Amino acid sequence: MKIERPRGTRDFLPDEIRKRRAIETVMRKIAESYGYGEIATPVFEHLELFTTKSGEGIVKEIYAFRDKSGRELALRPELTAPVMRLFVNECSVMPRPLRFYYFANCFRYERPQKGRYREFWQFGVELIGSSSHLADAEVISLAYRILNELGLDFELHIGHVGVLRYLLRHLEEEKAAKIMRLIDKRDTDGLTVYLDEIGAPHELADRVFSLIDLSGGREVLGDASKIVKFDTTYMEKLCDVLDSLEINYTINLGTVRGLDYYTGVVFEAYAKHGLGAEKQICGGGSYRLAHLFGGEDIQSTGFALGFDRIAEICDLTTPEKPLVAVASIGFEKEACKLADSLRRHGICAVTDVMERSLKRQLSFANDVNARFAVIVGKREIESGKYTLKDMETGESMQLEFEELLDYFRSSGLCP
RNA sequence: GCCUGGAUAGGGUAGAGGUUAUCCUCUGGGACUGUGGAUCCCAGGAGCCGGGUUCGAAUCCCGGUCCAGGCCCCA
DSSP states (O other), X not given: OOOOOOTTOXXXXXXXXXXXXHHHHHHHHHHHHTTOEEOOOOSEEEHHHHHHHHOGGGGGGSOEEEOTTOOEEEEOSOSHHHHHHHHHHHOTTSOSSEEEEXXXXXXXXXXXXXXXXXXXXXXXXXXXXOOSHHHHHHHHHHHHHHHHHTTOOEEEEEEEHHHHHHHTTTSOHHHHHHHHHHHHHTOHHHHHHHHHHTTXXXXXXXXXXXXXXXXXXXXXXXXXXXXXXXXXHHHHHHHHHHHHTTOOOEEETTOOOSSTTEEEEEEEEEESSSOSSOOEEEEEXXXXXXXXXXXXXXXXXXXXXXXXXXXXXXXXXXXXXXXXXXXXXXOHHHHHHHHHHHHHTTOEEEEOOSOOOXXXXXXXXXXXXXXXXXXESHHHHHHTOEEEEETTTOOEEEEOHHHHHHHHHHTTSOO
16 A cells, blocks of 8 residues: 655655755855854644634644643644744843744645645744844845845835724724735725725725835835824834845835734745745744733744745755765675775765676666766775776776875865 | 646556557666676556446546645735
């Protein structure tokens, strides 16, 4: 009986993993260059952690289960809540701000489609403890640098949920939240219908629509403040920093979040091509969550990158390490020993474990793209010189062990 | 939860209610017991699962599973 992979999961072969590692390495390198330290949290948490953050409704989109003692647990569907829990549990007296990053698999029980899986990876950062525009600027620039370094063609949209919240402040909370969700989805028809349904004044509807239509450089802040009277100072200061860092962005006040704990700046990045309906590759913003998990009411800013979507459109990878195949003719033990010595010098070496003919061993070396083959047989043992065969040119030569190493050094196989 | 299209060896495919399911690739071995890539030979390996129609189903019908894509959702 053949057992298939569970729905929405993937297997990764070495080529794919090398690519993913290369991308991951860039992300780590940049996050660390900003002074962020890596953290890890459990793959499963108490279900309550996620329902507290996002509401009971998410249970149907989560891998939730009871353990043998009846505890309600869930595979993590994202990392922001676990990181905040970790902060409240372990870090509440550490010097502020805290700078953390993570790279982790997450699980959601959803219908798979392009760029969307039931097990997927997120790379993200959280900057905990600051409510300054400088924190937003840092996190946005960190995301921007990563996407840039990966050579992606993307658009960065920045908004501020406070503007719409302020405009809708006289509506009941529930209605305002629904409006935010419709705007988040960019469902203008639905929004028109809903505003009509709840009997919102035309004047309010007009202002909502003109506000979410605003999109462009920082000058739209001025236009926005004519529609809704709000203080643009915070956003102006943020733009000042981003401009000085030469970050390209679009101010889009229709970039919002449906959830209450987003308090200020929100941002998203979209891939310009290569992905279908699921083209958002980054989402972030500033939020207040710690107090929901029993900590102090503190502001944080963070983002998460959709690692799998990025891997799909990014062509970065690292080349395979050159390989030496040690072939033997009746001297398998000596071949193992030689391979072992080569490995100690940083060379990747493989030996024959199929007990095949020399011909087949070389054929295999060719199949796995070995750069060189070294032959160990009666002649080599008697003369103390190994036969080195260059698999590209086909030439071979006789070398002692030290000469062999020198040759590999000069060919760049080892330091 | 909804819609569309799919599923034949590890990968890619052909055919089609009726003898032993086609071809390419692949894997193992050999021709060739001290030198890879070529060629030839031999071997291996398949109709998603369950039910129905039928003398007979991989083929037709129903249900399920899974895949691709689109909705819903997207923390």
